[in-house]
Amino acid sequence: MDLGSKVDSLMDGLRADLERLTAIPSIAFPGYPAEHVLQAHDLVVELLRGAGVEHIERLDLPDTAPVIYAEVPPPTPDAPTVLLYGHYDVQPPGDESLWLSPPFEPTAVEGGLRARGVADDKSNVIVHLGVLRAYGGRPPTGLKIVIEGQEEYGSAFDAYPPTDPERFACDAMVIADMGNLRPGTPTLTTGLRGAAEVVVEVRTLQEPRHSGEFGGAAPDALLTLIAALATLHDEHGDVAVAGLRREEWRGTTFTEEEFRELATVGEGLPLLGTGSLGERLCSGPAITVIGLDAPSVEHAASAVVPWARAKLNLRFHPRQDPREARDALVAHLEQLRPYGVALTVTPGDTGPGFEAETGGPAHRAALAALREGFGAEPGHVGSGGSIPLVNGLAQAAPGAEVLLFGAQDSMCGLHAPNERVLFSELRGAVVAEAAFLREFARTHGTATGADAAHAPGATHATDAAHAPDGAS
Template sequence: MTTTCFNFSARDELARFIDERFEQYVQELTELVAIPSVAWESFDLDEVARSAQKVQELALDAGFDSAEVLTATYGKGQQGMPAVLASKSAAPGYPTFVLYAHHDVQPAGDLELWETEPFKAQQKGDRLFGRGAADDKAGVIAHLAAFRAVKAVLGDDFRAGVTLFIEGEEEAGSPSFDSFIATYREKLSGDYIVVADSANWRAGVPALTVGLRGVASGDISVKVSDHAVHSGVFGGPLLDANTVLIQLLATLHDTQGSVAVEGLISSPELEVEYSEEDFRADSGIVKSMKLAGKGSITSRLWSQPAISVIGMDITPVSEAANTLAATAKARISVRLAPGQDPAAAHSALARHCAENNLFGAEITYSAVDSGRPYKGEVDGDGAQLALASFAQAWGVEPVKTGLGGSIPFIATLTEVFPSAQILITGIEDPDTRAHSANESLFLPDFKKAILAEALMISSQCLDC
């Protein structure tokens, strides 16, 4: 197991305190899940405000010196969703931990796919089901529970500073995040930023995320004629826009399924084994489906670029007629390896589309969204503290992992707070199904995550 010089002498007392009050924490999470805090304009945004107020109440009850509900304006004067900032000051010479999570959630989606009511948390065995039960209201409660435990156990010996930062629009793309950070920069400054929005390696095995892929999404538009025409009269010499678009999309990958866009890079891979059997079980892939790409599965997930077609504007089957479509459009989502510049990725995609236009159609590539990748420092004292705390809480060796998904605001944090160490943790696991129907939280890991964070923010308060 990971060994360091960190002093965890309060471990057993913290563990007892958390164990005795764990049902209270599950109940607080249940009450938070009951608030459908979807931060999308098409939903009731009053619920997001209600969720923020609930988090504020919980923070004050946990013993923070202050807790505020704050917003920031962005763009052309739009108002961002409410976030919660709570704080406890550090004693002179002691570090400050900034604890991040988000209280907004994804929409429930198709209710017929749920086996429980999405906004009524329900426990089945060791899992708590509900929208946001894991992503990311469990992160919110874990921060609060860890703080409460350390404050109760250490009392006046709790010298570290703690700032709670609970965002309210992460699932909506964090549109006001940069403005919020700029507006409240002094309140958010700290030595360690603990981001509870990632995942463990699997149930029972904790992980520290040390690499994130970035994202570059864009639209590819094809025009073959000024207007649609009869397929029987003009078909043959004139290919329809749908066919041209499909042929162009096919050039984005080689015959093995690896990305074939020159200029999209790969990064060094992490030494973590992920078997094909486990990947198939976790992903639910069709049995006959072959895995795409080459190299280890973890490198294909974390260290190599990936391209997906996430939407297409073509004639739907229900409206199909013997007509050659004049235009077609597809949106692609490109996951970028750590070290890749999103602007360079967009340029590479535009160049690829121009160079692979086999029939001379009018083709345009338009950038839609960008998010920078992230590569963490695994040798810093913050990462070592996190790994040691995980080992103490779980009793097993933690894993250093990458993440195929993106957390674009991490790049903002690294730029605004260059001296802070960012520690990306999480409470999800491969069975969580975040963003999907039947999202759930593995409760044994929830309890261990609370203990691990309590150890992190208390260890610096003790003499090593």
């Protein structure tokens, strides 16, 4: 079967279904209507049934939007099983005045579609649907399809798969919540940084005191906090906390010009840190002050500030232990005494990073499939973002190879105003995933399950990152 021609014939229907799905404001955050989330759930179930999927279940977990679980049996007893993942919930739109069109009115843009959630992750739900349609509901592998409804906010499902491993057992999984580094550049994401949060607090006075009468001697809590935060980075902007892992990155990454545009860096401003962008964004740590409690400029009084607090977000190397990384930051802050004042440091939540094994039959099949889908040589990238469920799925199916690719691209504006997806990326991702199932079914017998990780040429994702771009 000519997959490219088949997918081309399906694109009009896939576009229409993507518009239907993105018109639903399925925000699974507290305070938003739950009925919209359920509406999106029901539409995805309807689309799966229409694509020939007969076995569909609804998984209900505490305080969690329903998870869609579906199965397509393997065509033969020796055919492999592939798990396909996506999510139907979306981020809130944020400041709607920054959108060029209403966020839940799918709007045509050059070569694509603009709407909240159109790239993250409803386009990838449509990718799975397109693959099913391309094969008439009978792909060359067995399928387990997992579409969750509360990925963006976090839920009980993150930790659920290891408690029900038989349900999630498979030979390989495609986590379609990622995409290409840039449009038209086929990309496998092989590493995800871990994340942790820490709150640091300073209290110096019982209440504010006149800055004219007391300033200059009374300890200022905000100045103390600023002095502490300034120690987290050196004069170049590199993280200066001991014990946080950093390694050289030699895989694919952005050019500086691409990064400046994507990050909306002001003209003439330097980027923080030294070394390659890959190290700063993928294989090294980052500390960001994501919140600050202090008097606002608008409501400022002429008084010494008695109390101030900051929330820090830490991103760390995919293979570093989350508690080890968080505790390194906590220890750094606790040993500080800016102006002789002790800090109150509260450790927060952690989330592990992830590194995929490379070099097994599923990885090789994915590289061939991405070439077919996009007509170019694929590369490996790391991501500073995190997908908590990946580790849970990997624990439930420890012998399965994990592949992260999809219809998003790094320039799609996910979580930002005016999020968009390109139809060329959607089409390429459908072809690539369909081709992956075909190639994996054909080559699966060469090395399966846990053996794949030890097959000749198999490597850790970090090893792939140190190989020439696109090498395995």
